[in-house]
Amino acid sequence: MNIRFERSGPLTELSSYPQWAQDMVDDCADTKARVLDHEIWKMMLDLRLDQESTRNFMMGLWPFIERFPSYMALNLLKTKYGRSPGDDMSRRWLVRNIRVEQNHAEYWIHWAEGAGVPRQELLHGVPPHGTDGLYRWCEEISSRGSLAAGMAATNYAIEGATGEWAQMIYSSTKYRESFDPSIRASSLRWLHLHADYDDTHPWEALEIICTIMGKNPSAEDVAHLAECIKRSYVSMILLGDRCIQGQWKFAPAHEAAA
Numbered sequence: 001m002n003i004r005f006e007r008s009g010p011l012t013e014l015s016s017y018p019q020w021a022q023d024m025v026d027d028c029a030d031t032k033a034r035v036l037d038h039e040i041w042k043m044m045l046d047l048r049l050d051q052e053s054t055r056n057f058m059m060g061l062w063p064f065i066e067r068f069p070s071y072m073a074l075n076l077l078k079t080k081y082g083r084s085p086g087d088d089m090s091r092r093w094l095v096r097n098i099r100v101e102q103n104h105a106e107y108w109i110h111w112a113e114g115a116g117v118p119r120q121e122l123l124h125g126v127p128p129h130g131t132d133g134l135y136r137w138c139e140e141i142s143s144r145g146s147l148a149a150g151m152a153a154t155n156y157a158i159e160g161a162t163g164e165w166a167q168m169i170y171s172s173t174k175y176r177e178s179f180d181p182s183i184r185a186s187s188l189r190w191l192h193l194h195a196d197y198d199d200t201h202p203w204e205a206l207e208i209i210c211t212i213m214g215k216n217p218s219a220e221d222v223a224h225l226a227e228c229i230k231r232s233y234v235s236m237i238l239l240g241d242r243c244i245q246g247q248w249k250f251a252p253a254h255e256a257a258a
Contacts (some may be wrong), residue, residue, distance in 0.1 A: 002213075002214035002215070002216055002217065003214055003215040003216055004085065004211075004214055004215070005017075005018055005210045005211055005213070005214050005215045006211075007207050007210070009211055011200065011203045011207065011250050012199075012200065012203045013202070017206060017207070017210050018210055018214075018215045018216075020207065020213075020215075020216070020217060020222050021209070021210050022183050023222075024222055024225060024229070024252075025206075027156075027226050028226055028229045028230055028233065029231045031229075031233040031234065032157075032160075032161055032233050033234065034237050035161045035166055035233050035236045035237055035240075036164055036168070037113050038236075038237060038240040038241075039240070040053075040057065040240040040242060040243055041168055041169065042164055043244060044169055044175065045168070045169065045172050045174065045175055046174075047174065047175070047178055049244070050173075051116060053243055053244045054116060054117065054156055055121075055128075055170060055256050056128045056131065056175070056224075056242065056243040056244070056245075057240075057243040058108075058111070058112040058115060058117040058122060059112075059117065059121070059122060059125055059126075059127045059128060059131075059240065060126065060127050060128050060239055060243055061108075061113075061131075061134075061239065062108065062122055063127060063132065063135045064134050064135040064138065065104065065105055065108045065140070066105045066108075067096050067135055068101055068104070068138075068154070069101045069102065069137065070139075070142075071138050071139065071142040071150070071154050072094050072097065072098050072101065072142075072154070072155070073098060074139075074142040074143050074150065075090070075094060075142055075147055075150040075151055075154075076090075076091065076094040076095065076098070078146070078147040078150070079091040079094070079147065084212070085211055086148075086208065086211040086212030086213075087145070087147075087212075089207075089208050089211050089238065090147060090151070090212065091206050091210060093204060093205075097155075097201070104190060104193070107189045107190035107193065109122055109123075110183075110186045110189060110190065110249050111187050111188065111189075111190045111191065112178050113183075113187070114180075114183050114184075114187025114188070115187070115243045116187070116210075124256050128242060128243070129242075129258030130238070130239075131239050131240040131242050131243065133235045133238055133239065134158075134232075134235040134238075134239050137153070137231060137232065137235050138153065138154050138232070141153045141154070141162070141228055141231075143156060145228065147212060148209045148212045148213055148221075148225060149224060149225060149228045151205050151208060152205070152211055152228050153207035153228040153229060153231065153232045154226045154232070155201065155202065155204075156202050156229065157202075157206040157208060157228070157229040157232035157233060158232050158236065159201045159202050159205065160201075160202030161232075161233060161236060162194055163194055163195065163199060163201065163202065166190075166191050166194035166195040167194075167195035167199075169191055169195075170188065170191040170192055170195040171195070176188060209225070213225075
């Protein structure tokens, strides 16, 4: 029989969670590090991301940004009020945060416009080939996976990594000052918000996942959650690769070999 989990320690300390969750997070850490160490962030911080790559990034991530509340809604459909503590906690959290997400698509558009990608191109243009893996995976796991798996792949894995790279970019004075002062605040609002509130969102998602799974889930179930988390990270890595592919292609031979 599974034993119910109730967090007693601080939300943002891994030791507050069951040992299986600690082991799962450790198992996924190297893959997450590859997201955060991706060359695209270094190029963005150094203002080396050319216009084609910037367009690829803004348009490649747009379908995911625009659909993110729908992934949460698909997970919400899996809950039933009063069935379990995990269901009730998930239901309250998802309902509240779907509302939080409602304006984020518009803020992404403002960032894209400030970076030189017009609104109409973002809304009606064709995203670069090879950038659809992330949103397709999120739609698949949110539609067909368990509640824990759907939240692990999206609200834990992707929101967690996104909060960290958003903080990295937003904290750069060099990057912020590359935007005209008259539009800087509006252009960077998406980054600002995700660098801020995503500090706790993935931890809240982890608490919910642990509440759903309990203290002693099967090794098979834990392995599946880890697989879902890693697949989200890898999808982010592949999208980043595709966005800067052109810049890699035309890099000097010695740089490409480094």
